[in-house]
Structure formats: structure tokens, C-alpha cells
Amino acid sequence: MRLPQAAERLDTRRELWPDEVRIRVERLNLDAASFRQLERKHGGDGAAVRAEVLDIVRTRGKMQNPETGSGGMLVGTVEEVGPESPLGLAVGDRVATLVSLTLTPLVIEDDLSRWDGRSEQVPCDGYAVLFGRSIAAVLPDDLPAELSLAVMDVCGAPALTARVVEKYDQAVVAVIGGGGKSGSLSLAAARRAGAKRTIGVVPREAEAALLREAGLADEVVVCDARDPIALRDAVTAAGGPADVTVVCVDVPGCEGGAILATADRGTVVFFSMATSFSAAALGAEGLAADVTMLVGTGYTPGHAAYALELLRENPGVRGLFERRRG
Template sequence: MPTSPGSPVGLHRVLEPAGVLPQAAQRLDPAPEIWPDEVRISVERLNLDAASYRQLSEAHGGDGERVKQAVLEIVEARGKMQNPVTGSGGMLVGVVDEAGPESPLGVRKGDRVATLVSLTLTPLRITDGLTRWDGRSEQVPAEGHAILFARSIVAKLPDDLAPELSLAVMDVCGAPALTARIVQQYVDKGTKPVVSVIGGAGKSGSLSLAAAARAGAARTIGVVPFEREAESLRAAGLADVVAIADARDPVALAKAVEESGGPADITVVCVDVPGCEHGAVLSTAAGGTVIFFSMATSFSAAALGAEGLAADVTMLVGNGYVPGHADYAMDLLRTEPGVRGLFEARLAAEAESDRQD
């Protein structure tokens, strides 16, 4: 073990190119020996972010074995999991294997934890060849190790929830926290906003709908692409109105939101497909706010599209971190039956698919 602390943001783990932060690096050093302010995690499960997994699956024709090999090749080549197409990664759960004496993260050997920083900047080595994963789900059983820096973020997993459920929630916990913050800002100014969540039946979408309602939204609109998702969202009771629209069709999306009580004062984009930027802008009221949580978002398309539409909207990038975000998301899961039901149904469907394979 080195005797002096490393860079708190992980510069000492960057192999190339020199001078960039770990997220922007082409290759990181995943060596297991830790610096005094680092933590080594024994990996149990990865959670690939939705945009990354969708891209990999579509690129390989849904062939799980090829998806698996692609993930292994990325991690081996880069020393981290960062999809070269989407630029995104995900997060992981595991057990603390060793904590350096100068680590400020507040965890110790034996703690089961979830990393709340992206796999795109987390040194990672996989040692089991992902033999327990069929390549057909975002959650990836894995063995190996990962390294956390002094400025990484980590949360201990709660004892009352299955690790798979905790992982699914913590993967998207930044979305509801930021949604609640923005809604609260409107409320504090005397306006109860109409909130539209595109992708409302998904993980981040369902949590964002619950957060918007709790923060004081006047109306919540959940937008989904198919009737089966609409049925699930209606049953969950998380949206005042459920609208069906293809978010890639700007005119159809704007019409669906308007017919549901819009335009929206706040639009939250939680879908994992590209091409939803213009619809989000067009369905948002003048002076409103668009929050992009999807890693499939083209921020140049969003900015230039808003300009071309002469749309006076504030656009925010959801960076995944808001102080207290993990606890807030877990509280929503525990207290909102509709949220928990959607999450558990999603996990059950994935488990059933694994059994059939």
C-alpha cells in the first residue's frame, strides 16, 4: 500500500490520457492495492444504466452472450465499465474488502454497500468472466473488485430490502431528489407546477412522479409509449393522468401532454432512447424547466432544438447527485406502495426471464 494519500478525485488511477479526471480517461488502473484514502469493494452485482444496456443489446441483436463479451472487453480494455457509444456506465453493490486508514467514506470491512458514483469513473476488475449472467438484464451478477476514492459516494445497503431492490433504487436515486428540489422551488414562489414525467413507468420515472406529488405538484402526468405500461402506471396510482405517446415524436408528445392538462411547467425526461429532446422542449410551457436524466440525451440537440423552437425553457442536466438522495429514494420506496410495486414487478419479470433461459 502506498504510504501517502492519493488524489481525492482519483487522478493517480488515470493511465491515459494524462491530466484528465477518471470519468474522461480512456483507461484506469484497477490494481487491488489501495492508497490510504481509498476503499476496495468486493463486487457482487453491477447495474448497467438503462441507456448503455439498451445500446449494447440492440448493437448485438439481443444476443446475451455477445452482450456479455462486449461488457467484459470494455472492462478489460478500460479498467472501468464505460460504454464507448453512450459514454455511460451504471453502479454496483458489494462488500467492503478493505478501507484505507485515511478514507473519509465512513465504511469498514464487511459492510455491504452500493456505490453512488458512476462505473465510468470507478476502477473495476472482473474475475469470474460473468459466468452467472446471461446478458439479458441490466443487473449483472459478478465477481471482482472496484476502487473508491476519497471523494466517491457510497451508501450502506439497508437490512430490510433485498440487495437487488436496493441496487435498482440507488441506481436512479438522483432523479427523484432533483425533481423534488425543482418542484419545491416553484412551490416556494407560490406556484404549484404541472409536472410531466416522460418514461413514467420506469425506475427513475416512477420515483420522480412520487417525488413531484410529495413536493406539491398541482398535477402529475406520466407519459409512456405503450398501453401495457399505461396499465401498470394507472394501477400504481402515481400519476394524476397517464398519457400514451412516442416521446420521439415531438408533435404527438406535445399534444398528449396538452390533452392531459399541460403544457408542463416541469418536464422530467427519464427514457433510455435517443431522440426525445425536441418533444420534451415542445411540451414544456414558456418559462418552464426541462430536466434530462437520460444518458441517451443529446445535449446539443436539446440546446439547438430549443433555440430553433424559440422556446424559453431552462434545461437541467440531472447529474445523479443531490445531498441525501439515497435516503430520499429509499423512503419513497418504503412509503409509496405504487413505487415499490413497479420495482418489484420489474425485478420479478427479469428473474422469470432468467429462469426461462
């Protein structure tokens, strides 16, 4: 028997086991690595992207990109609760799931007819089933559902970043992909956790301008994170090497640069599903780098509430998220 994430296909029947919950789905949020891979594969053809997502869900009973292995999460309304469910949800609650679509039984019933295949957020109608060990959060009343979904999709990143930064005395923190969703929240979390200096790394000047305007980083540098030497030199020139390097980009090949940009006895946190963990481990060994490397699991207790707090208290974070929604 396999656990749901490793399974080739999930049971998607509507009938619940006693500890399960069924959700009427209104929106999916595909994770960035998965969406970008599909977008590249189909050359930006939204109809082809939509067709492949439908095929994946129908074939596997869940949204799990076979190339990246990743999925995303969803928003919906609770329509039935098993009598032994430990999740504390009630019929009618509007919730966001905080577990991956790669392990969530999912049925799409509208053929994604309202989605053009050109964005990570996918309006849809269907149902999903949450297990007894799933995690879901009731959506807050003061934020648009689309905004809450975008935040909760990456809420593990800032929570773990804060936990790591708090272990250092006046840490220098570099966030690779600092202009994205998880990156901007991680920069805000690092500053809140007492970082001495924050460095945001982005690939293009247009992103750098937005990140500077948001005021989330002490230094913003433009660099291709796939170039290890260039990334090391850029972070060093901006006040590094970093005590903590957080990798939030959705492209492969950034492992070596992140390691080189990190000081001895520092920590690299990988939050990208595009990360090759063999490349990271063997790369650190080959570089004789004395660094701790952590895999961002996406779950830290209280992570959703913490990420929403960062959004509410930081206009720069909210502005970046609003731009992405627009």
C-alpha cells in the same frame, strides 16, 4: 492528466492509496441506456452482450460503454479501507456505490459466468476501488439488495425533481418515461413536493396500464416521445403544458418534444444518458422556447435516503420496481 471518467483506461491494481476503499463486488447494475444499446447492437444475443461487457471492463479498467459513454453502479462488501478514507465505511459493510462505473476502477474475476446477458443487473465476482471523493451508501437491512441497487441506481432523479418542483406554486409535472425506474420515482417525488398535477408519458399501452394501476400519475398518456408534436399535444390534452418536464427515457430524440411540452418559464430536467445536449440547446433556441434546461448529474445531497423513503412509503413505486426485478 485526465480525470477518471475521461480517461481511456484506469489503474486497477489492488493496492490502495491512503484515501481509497476496495470493494468485493457481487453485482453490477448497468445503466438503462448502455444496456439497451448493447442489447440492440447484438440483437438480444445475451452471450454476445456478456462478451462485450467483459471486453470493455478488461480493456478500460472500468465499465464505460464506448457508444453511450455511460456505465451504471455496483453492490459489494468493503474488504479494505485506507487509513485516510473520508467515506466513513468499515470492513464488512455491504454497500452500493453512488458514483458511476465510468469512473470506478473495476476488475471482474469470474468471467460473468452467472449472467445471461439479458438483464441490467449483473451478478459477478471481482473488486472495485473507490476514491476519496467517491460516494457509497450502506445497504438497508429491510430491503433486498437487488431492490436497493435498482433504487440507488436512479436516486438522483427523484431528489432533483423534488427540488425543482418545490420552486413552483402548484406545478404541473410531466415525466417522460414515467413507467420506468427513475420515472416512477420522479412522479412520486413530484407529488410529494406539492405538484398540482402529474402526467406520466409511456410508449406502450401495457406500460400505461401498469402505471395507472400504481396510481402515481393523475393522467397517463401513451405517446412516442420522439414525435415532438404528438408529445406536445398529448401532454397539453392531459392538463399541460407542464411547468416541469422530466425526461427519463433511454432512447435518443426526445429533446424537442420535451421542450414543446413545457410552458414558458418552465423547466426541463434531462435524466437520460441518451440525451443530445446540443440538440436540446439548439432545439430550444430554434423554437424560441423560454425554458430552463437542467442536466441531472445523479447527485443531490441525501438522494439515496430520499429515494428509499419514496419506495418504502409508496406501494405503487415498489410494485413497479418489483415487476422489473421479476
